[in-house]
Amino acid sequence: MIYTLGSQLVETDMDTVLQTGISAVFVVNENQSRSVLDELSLNVELDRSLSDICFCKVESQQDCLYGTLAIPRLLDVLGNRFRVAFIITGKYIVLIDDSGFALRLVNRIRMKRVHQGDT
Numbered sequence: 001m002i003y004t005l006g007s008q009l010v011e012t013d014m015d016t017v018l019q020t021g022i023s024a025v026f027v028v029n030e031n032q033s034r035s036v037l038d039e040l041s042l043n044v045e046l047d048r049s050l051s052d053i054c055f056c057k058v059e060s061q062q063d064c065l066y067g068t069l070a071i072p073r074l075l076d077v078l079g080n081r082f083r084v085a086f087i088i089t090g091k092y093i094v095l096i097d098d099s100g101f102a103l104r105l106v107n108r109i110r111m112k113r114v115h116q117g118d119t
Contacts, residue, residue: 001027001103005093009110014039026094027103033085033096040092046085050098053083064089071101 003009005023017024018039028036030050037044044066058067064087071082082101087094095102 001106003027003106003110009106021091023091024093025106026092027106028094028096029098030096033094036094037087040094042087042089042092042094044087046087046096050083050085050096053081053085 002012002014002017003025004012004017005025009025012022012024014036016022026036026040033046042064044061044064046066046068053068053070056067056069056071058065060066066087067085069082069084069086071084073080073082082097082099084102085096095106097103
């Protein structure tokens with residue numbers, strides 16, 4: 001899923017983002033991530049697999065921040081975790097997630113009537 005990053009998060013597509021140069025939020029799964037990063041010309045060394053993520057970390061490069069999140073499930077704090085990788089640049093936010101957790105967060109933000117992009 002791709003959303004324009006403005007006062008409201010509006011669903012869009014890759015062609016529109018690349019042609020107009022608008023800021024956008026990308027929510028992709030692990031299989032889609034490499035092609036999306038290539039299309040956006042983002043050269044980031046992420047962990048090999050989402051299943052390898054064990055903790056939260058943030059790395060910085062000159063043009064972006066990237067990292068991983070390992071978030072415990074509410075009722076299973078010592079068990080399984082939501083594992084998400086992210087890349088943040090001046091124009092893009094890319095969330096890589098196979099569990100649907102990141103998409104639920106973005107949809108929750110989209111339900112707000114105002115200041116969606118600020119959130």
